[in-house]
Amino acid sequence: MLLDGPTIASLTARLSEVDRRRAARYPGGRGGRQPVHTCYVPASQIGPSTPREWGEQALAAMTEHGFDLSKDLTERVKAKLAREPVEDLRIDFEDGYGAPSTEDDDARYAAGCLVRWHAEGIAPYSSGLRIKSFDTPALRDRAIRTLDIFLETLRDLPPGFVITFPKVTAAEQVEVFAELLEVLEQRLGWPTGSLTFEIQVETTQSIVDSEGKLAIPAFITAGGQRVVGLHYGTYDYTAAVGLGAAQQNLAHHAADFARHVMQVSAAGTGVRLSDGSSNVLPVGDTAQVLAAWRVHYGLVRRSLEHGFFQGWDMHPAQLVSRYAAVFGYYRESLESDARRLAAYAARANSADSGGVLDEPATAQALSASLLRSVDCGAATAEEITQATGLHLDVLRAYHRRAAS
Structure with a gap:
C-alpha cells in the first residue's frame, strides 16, 4: 500500500523552509x-x-x-x-x-x-x-x-x-x-x-x-x-x-x-x-x-x-x-557547440537518443557559450541561428533551463 498524502506531507513539511531559503539564496545565473x-x-x-x-x-x-x-x-x-x-x-x-x-x-x-x-x-x-x-x-x-x-x-x-x-x-x-x-x-x-x-x-x-x-x-x-x-x-x-x-x-x-x-x-x-x-x-x-x-x-x-x-x-x-x-x-568551439545543441533540441522532440546524450545542464552551458559569443562580437546572431537551426530566444530558454 502506497503512502497517503497526509503522511508524506507531515514528513516533508519542514523542507518547505529549506526550499524557500535555497530559492532565495540561489536564484540562478544573472x-x-x-x-x-x-x-x-x-x-x-x-x-x-x-x-x-x-x-x-x-x-x-x-x-x-x-x-x-x-x-x-x-x-x-x-x-x-x-x-x-x-x-x-x-x-x-x-x-x-x-x-x-x-x-x-x-x-x-x-x-x-x-x-x-x-x-x-x-x-x-x-x-x-x-x-x-x-x-x-x-x-x-x-x-x-x-x-x-x-x-x-x-x-x-x-x-x-x-x-x-x-x-x-x-x-x-x-x-x-x-x-x-x-x-x-x-x-x-x-x-x-x-x-x-x-x-x-x-x-x-x-x-x-x-x-x-x-x-x-x-x-x-x-x-x-x-x-x-x-x-x-x-x-x-x-x-x-x-x-x-x-x-x-x-x-x-x-x-x-x-x-x-x-x-x-x-x-x-x-x-x-x-x-x-x-x-x-x-x-x-x-x-x-x-x-x-x-x-x-x-x-x-x-x-x-x-x-x-x-x-x-x-x-x-x-x-x-x-x-x-x-x-x-x-x-574554435562554435561549430561543435552548435551541432551538439541542435542534436539536443532534436532529441527533445523525438524518442531518438543516439550519439552523445547531453543533459539539460550541458544544453545550458552550450547555450551560454554561444550567447556569449554573440554578445562580445565573436559571432553574429545569424551565424548562431544558421549553425544551430534555433532562434536566440530558444538558446536563452535553454540557458535559463526553462526548456527541457
Whole structure:
C-alpha cells in the first residue's frame, strides 16, 4: 500500500523552509550580457574620449606590430576595436590613482566625462568607478567623499553603472557599504537598489575569515542584491599569501585556489566572476610587445577555460590580445557547440537518443557559450541561428533551463 498524502506531507513539511531559503539564496545565473573585461583607467588619466582613444591606440599597436592571427580573426578583432573597443570601464580612484590633493576635482571631472561619453554614444556597455578601501578611517572618509561627489555630478544614473569595492576583509564592511548606497540613493532621489557593486577578492580574509570559514558567502549575504560581481585581485592577493614577486601571477596555484573558492561561493547566486590582470604590458619594441601579447593571450585563454569569462585590462594595447583570445576561444568551439545543441533540441522532440546524450545542464552551458559569443562580437546572431537551426530566444530558454 502506497503512502497517503497526509503522511508524506507531515514528513516533508519542514523542507518547505529549506526550499524557500535555497530559492532565495540561489536564484540562478544573472541574465543579460557580461562584459569580457574591465578596463581600469586612473581618474587622473580620464578624458572626454577615453573609450575611443583606447580603441585607436589598440588599433595602432596592432597595425605597427602585427599579431599572428588568421585573416578572419584579424578582421574581427580590428572591427571590434573600431566599433566597441571597451566593454566595461572603471575610473580608478584606488591603487592606480594614488592620493593626490586634487581628488575632489578629479571626481567631478571624471563623472562629467562619463556623462559626456553617454551623450556622444561612445560610452562602454557598462562603466563605473573604483573607490578607495574601507581599511582605515582616513581611507573610508576619502572613499565616501569621492563617491558622493561623483554621484552628485552624474545627477542621473547611467545604464550599466557599477561600483568596485576593493580590499574587503570583513562582512561588516560590505554591510555598511550597502547601507551607504541606500542613503545616497535616498539623497539623490534614485530608486532603491539602483546602485550596485562588485567586491574585489584580493585579501586572504576575503577567502577564509578569522574563524576558518569561507568568507565570500557572508559577503554576498551582507550586500544582498546589490552585490553583482566578484573580481579577483592578482597582485594584492598573491603578495598577501607570501609569494615572491616573480610568482605573483594569474597562473599560480595560489591564484587558482582563490578563484575556485570564488566559483563555489558564487555558484547559483547570480553574482558574476571576473579574473585579475597581467602586469606584463605590451609596450616597447615589436619583440617586447609580441611577447607581452603572447603572455596575456595565454592567461586570457586559461581564464576562459577555468570558467572566468571576464578579466581586467590595464593598457589599451591589451585589447588586442584580449579580443584575439576571446574570439578565438568562442570560434574554435562554435561549430561543435552548435551541432551538439541542435542534436539536443532534436532529441527533445523525438524518442531518438543516439550519439552523445547531453543533459539539460550541458544544453545550458552550450547555450551560454554561444550567447556569449554573440554578445562580445565573436559571432553574429545569424551565424548562431544558421549553425544551430534555433532562434536566440530558444538558446536563452535553454540557458535559463526553462526548456527541457
